[in-house]
Amino acid sequence: MASSLLSFGSASPLTLLDPLKVNPRVGGSNQATFLGKNFIKTKKSFTRTSMAVAVEVSKFNELTMAPPDPILGVSEAFRADTHEMKLNLGVGAYRTEDLQPYVLDVVKKAENLMLERGENKEYLPIEGLAAFNKATAELLFGVESSVLQQQRVATVQGLSGTGSLRLAAELIERYFPGAKVLISAPTWGNHKNIFNDAGVPWSEYRYYDPKTVGLDFDGMISDIKAAPAGSFVLLHGCAHNPTGIDPTPEQWEVIADVIQEKNHIPFFDVAYQGFASGSLDEDASSVRLFADRGMELLVAQSYSKNLGLYSERIGAINVVCSSSEVAQRVKSQLKRIARPMYSNPPIHGARIVANVVGSPDLFNEWKEEMALMAGRIKSVRQKLYDSITSKEKTSKDWSFILKQIGMFSFTGLNKAQSENMTSKWHVYMTKDGRISLAGLSAAKCDYLADAIIDSYHNVS
Amino acid sequence: MSDSVFASIVQAPEDPILGVTVAYNKDQSPVKLNLGVGAYRTEEGKPLVLNVVRKAEQMLVNDESRVKEYLPITGVADFNKLSAKLIFGADSPAIQENRVTTVQCLSGTGSLRVGGEFLAKHYHEKTIYIPLPTWGNHPKVFTLAGLSVKTYRYYDPKTRGLDFSGLLEDLQNAPSGAIVLLHACAHNPTGVDPTSDQWEQIRQLMRSKALLPFFDSAYQGFASGSLDADATPVRMFVADGGECLAAQSYAKNMGLYGERVGALSIVCKGADVASRVESQLKLVIRPMYSNPPIHGASIVAAILKDGDMYTEWTVELKAMADRIISMRHQLFEALQAKGTPGDWSHIIKQIGMFTFTGLNSDQVAFMTKEFHIYMTSDGRISMAGLSSRTIPHLANAIHAAVTKAA
Numbered sequence: 001m002a003s004s005l006l007s008f009g010s011a012s013p014l015t016l017l018d019p020l021k022v023n024p025r026v027g028g029s030n031q032a033t034f035l036g037k038n039f040i041k042t043k044k045s046f047t048r049t050s051m052a053v054a055v056e057v058s059k060f061n062e063l064t065m066a067p068p069d070p071i072l073g074v075s076e077a078f079r080a081d082t083h084e085m086k087l088n089l090g091v092g093a094y095r096t097e098d099l100q101p102y103v104l105d106v107v108k109k110a111e112n113l114m115l116e117r118g119e120n121k122e123y124l125p126i127e128g129l130a131a132f133n134k135a136t137a138e139l140l141f142g143v144e145s146s147v148l149q150q151q152r153v154a155t156v157q158g159l160s161g162t163g164s165l166r167l168a169a170e171l172i173e174r175y176f177p178g179a180k181v182l183i184s185a186p187t188w189g190n191h192k193n194i195f196n197d198a199g200v201p202w203s204e205y206r207y208y209d210p211k212t213v214g215l216d217f218d219g220m221i222s223d224i225k226a227a228p229a230g231s232f233v234l235l236h237g238c239a240h241n242p243t244g245i246d247p248t249p250e251q252w253e254v255i256a257d258v259i260q261e262k263n264h265i266p267f268f269d270v271a272y273q274g275f276a277s278g279s280l281d282e283d284a285s286s287v288r289l290f291a292d293r294g295m296e297l298l299v300a301q302s303y304s305k306n307l308g309l310y311s312e313r314i315g316a317i318n319v320v321c322s323s324s325e326v327a328q329r330v331k332s333q334l335k336r337i338a339r340p341m342y343s344n345p346p347i348h349g350a351r352i353v354a355n356v357v358g359s360p361d362l363f364n365e366w367k368e369e370m371a372l373m374a375g376r377i378k379s380v381r382q383k384l385y386d387s388i389t390s391k392e393k394t395s396k397d398w399s400f401i402l403k404q405i406g407m408f409s410f411t412g413l414n415k416a417q418s419e420n421m422t423s424k425w426h427v428y429m430t431k432d433g434r435i436s437l438a439g440l441s442a443a444k445c446d447y448l449a450d451a452i453i454d455s456y457h458n459v460s
Numbered sequence: 461m462s463d464s465v466f467a468s469i470v471q472a473p474e475d476p477i478l479g480v481t482v483a484y485n486k487d488q489s490p491v492k493l494n495l496g497v498g499a500y501r502t503e504e505g506k507p508l509v510l511n512v513v514r515k516a517e518q519m520l521v522n523d524e525s526r527v528k529e530y531l532p533i534t535g536v537a538d539f540n541k542l543s544a545k546l547i548f549g550a551d552s553p554a555i556q557e558n559r560v561t562t563v564q565c566l567s568g569t570g571s572l573r574v575g576g577e578f579l580a581k582h583y584h585e586k587t588i589y590i591p592l593p594t595w596g597n598h599p600k601v602f603t604l605a606g607l608s609v610k611t612y613r614y615y616d617p618k619t620r621g622l623d624f625s626g627l628l629e630d631l632q633n634a635p636s637g638a639i640v641l642l643h644a645c646a647h648n649p650t651g652v653d654p655t656s657d658q659w660e661q662i663r664q665l666m667r668s669k670a671l672l673p674f675f676d677s678a679y680q681g682f683a684s685g686s687l688d689a690d691a692t693p694v695r696m697f698v699a700d701g702g703e704c705l706a707a708q709s710y711a712k713n714m715g716l717y718g719e720r721v722g723a724l725s726i727v728c729k730g731a732d733v734a735s736r737v738e739s740q741l742k743l744v745i746r747p748m749y750s751n752p753p754i755h756g757a758s759i760v761a762a763i764l765k766d767g768d769m770y771t772e773w774t775v776e777l778k779a780m781a782d783r784i785i786s787m788r789h790q791l792f793e794a795l796q797a798k799g800t801p802g803d804w805s806h807i808i809k810q811i812g813m814f815t816f817t818g819l820n821s822d823q824v825a826f827m828t829k830e831f832h833i834y835m836t837s838d839g840r841i842s843m844a845g846l847s848s849r850t851i852p853h854l855a856n857a858i859h860a861a862v863t864k865a866a
Contacts, residue, residue, distance in 0.1 A: 058729035059637070059672060059703055063582055066739035069746055072533060093529055101527040111521050118514070120507040122499060123717045126478060159566075159749035166748055175469050193747035197577075230465070265465055296465055310530045311754035322464035332472035339475055340600035341573055341748070342566035347718035348755035 078428040086426040089435040092407045106366045110355040126335040128157020129350040135357040136316045151324035154331035157345045161271045161302030164317035169198035170337045181232040188241045213400035237270035238283040239406020242434035266297040274306040276406045278374035312349030387449035407438045417455040425451035484834040492832035495841040498813045512772040516762040531751045533742040535564020539757040542764035543723040558731035561738035564752045568678045568709030571724035576605025577744045585637040595648045620806035644677035645690040646812020649840035659693045673704040681713045683812045685781035719756025787846045794855035823861040831857035
């Protein structure tokens with residue numbers, strides 16, 4: 001490669017180089033151009049010393065342009081579109097009926113309180129804000145939970161869901177070498193990137209059944225059973241992303257049975273607690289089911305959606321262990337992973353959560369705002385369903401729109417159909433057919449219904 | 461209950477630096493002194509939030525139009541541009557030629573880690589040379605990033621200064637293209653910086669061997685009190701047209717420690733390369749934490765873009781730097797007055813937040829046990845943790861350690 005040909009190895013370090021006498025191994029031709037580019041710079045402040053690098057090609061010359069992130073890249077494309085009917089159903093960020101971003105009132109109140117108090121900005125401990133860690137574990141497991149009473153949970157503040165998953169993935173790589181993580185087919189697009197970068201092998205278990213636009217439960221159980229004992233099974237606590245399809249409580253029991261039989265380790269991703277049904281406790285029931293069985297498990301949490309704290313990056317990794325002594329050791333090792341990654345986590349979001357959850361008034365207010373957000377999503381689901389079924393008179397069953405839960409709906413549209421949604425209708429979504437209902441207003445349901453019907457019938 | 465799946469996981473020791481504060485917090489003594497972690501303290505021994513930071517925060521909270529939407533993977537665009545200007549200079553040709561990519565990261569640590577992972581994935585030389593000694597977290601950051609870590613000589617305990625010939629020799633012997641970590645100013649833990657002539661020699665040597673500079677800039681403005689002066693070594697390298705990486709932290713110079721604000725800049729040969737590099741940096745960041753936290757970066761951007769606030773900041777920054785310099789002089793004078801054996805002039809020659817006292821780990825342990833003084837076992841003390849009131853206690857402790865302990 002060019003940079004290695006232009007080695008200066010023969011030059012003594014403190015002598016200056018005349019560019020016209022540069023190492024003749026460089027193709028022998030006119031030294032002033034290389035690959036057609038004139039790279040001998042003349043600058044106003046040209047000094048003899050600056051000539052010491054005049055002939056070098058970039059060390060990063062071989063890099064290719066990486067493709068845009070499939071999810072976050074959708075918003076970029078949406079912003080660039082000037083069409084008046086454009087609709088962003090890409091990333092899962094809640095929008096009001098006016099399709100505006102929403103900062104919760106309780107969050108504003110908490111931030112004002114924090115400013116009035118004039119708190120300092122000292123480093124948090126590596127494991128994060130203690131008040132936040134306590135609050136988040138209580139919120140997830142329930143304040144009465146035996147796992148908390150017995151102090152068997154190692155909780156470490158992480159950078160929202162992604163960061164918390166990454167801490168856990170690094171822990172798995174270090175302490176469970178060779179162990180696999182089983183992820184659902186499909187799952188959130190970034191899961192595989194996280195495990196890849198952490199060096200953890202993964203494989204998929206069947207989940208989505210395109211024929212029913214529902215859960216392939218038998219396939220799921222069969223694949224979990226077939227995996228090598230001691231595998232980690234990544235489960236979405238509620239509001240599965242991207243499908244919106246959750247197991248029923250009875251199905252959760254069977255999943256827990258199989259995991260226990262095979263000595264697998266459950267690993268929950270809880271990004272929508274409170275957002276799916278509107279109830280914090282109900283949305284945590286799958287996690288609590290497993291915890292109540294006395295199982296060891298991992299749970300990554302995020303406050304991006306349920307407290308609208310997307311850009312504050314606030315979440316946690318929880319590891320439920322068989323004893324408090326083990327939990328302490330696990331926590332110490334999670335710290336050892338966090339320190340060389342970012343030293344200690346950001347304070348702002350953690351304080352907001354701690355303040356909201358810690359104040360009975362703010363906590364109640366939060367629950368109300370969350371019920372409103374979840375309620376709005378349920379109502380656009382209904383409106384979309386009504387709109388599609390009133391326009392489209394075939395026997396296709398669209399009820400999956402109502403059965404699915406949470407921010408997302410898996411429409412069943414394939415890649416080409418999804419692309420048609422964007423290119424013809426200026427509806428932005430991910431290529432797997434996922435739409436974010438959080439980005440849909442009641443006013444736009446008719447338009448979206450037209451787009452979906454057109455893409456479904458006229459594109460293959 | 462059956463055996464834990466986590467049974468084989470052992471208790472990790474406390475982090476050697478952050479663990480000092482943990483130990484300090486447990487101590488009940490009324491005279492205890494925390495000279496461990498480098499966090500600025502006022503003369504009253506209190507943490508400090510800069511006035512200009514409070515002002516910026518108030519502005520942000522009052523702004524009804526502000527939202528908490530996900531930032532782009534690369535962070536706040538204004539923040540990135542302004543950070544690049546801060547370190548490279550507003551008139552830097554590299555910036556004007558669009559040859560710099562800057563991404564918001566989690567303070568200095570996060571910037572180093574993202575840069576390290578990027579290099580491990582995309583750079584042909586996977587070895588990074590770090591100075592001996594260096595900040596305790598450096599080797600861990602780069603090892604976990606996937607690089608192999610070697611050292612170059614830096615500190616000379618005999619002179620308590622720079623081992624310059626050792627440094628040059630070790631860099632000369634490094635393989636062509638190797639990455640070299642350089643502390644931009646206020647070397648941590650020693651406080652020993654090269655002179656500008658020495659920097660120029662280092663630059664020439666590195667360029668002649670195509671060594672890739674990776675600057676760690678955690679104290680810009682804090683070392684001398686001047687933001688521009690403290691950026692001189694970095695700008696010297698950029699001025700020669702070559703490539704380099706720079707990790708910036710706003711933890712100390714803006715007192716934003718817990719907000720985790722920093723930036724990684726990569727200066728490339730051309731705009732097209734810079735653009736491709738940025739796209740690859742995004743692939744490193746997305747599986748680590750998706751996108752960075754907004755609060756701290758918004759504060760920094762608000763301050764850097766407003767002329768008055770920027771000026772206010774430089775005044776507050778200089779006041780912090782001046783107080784530290786004054787602590788250095790007071791400690792030196794106190795030891796002189798006591799007639800403590802040894803040459804303590806390094807206390808006033810070294811620069812930045814830390815002093816490498818030259819005390820050994822036994823002496824340090826003695827000072828902790830007998831005097832309740834907390835510092836890292838390498839003898840590093842944070843001058844920022846001292847006040848006129850506590851200097852006599854520290855001087856007594858040093859004197860006792862040197863005259864009594866082995």
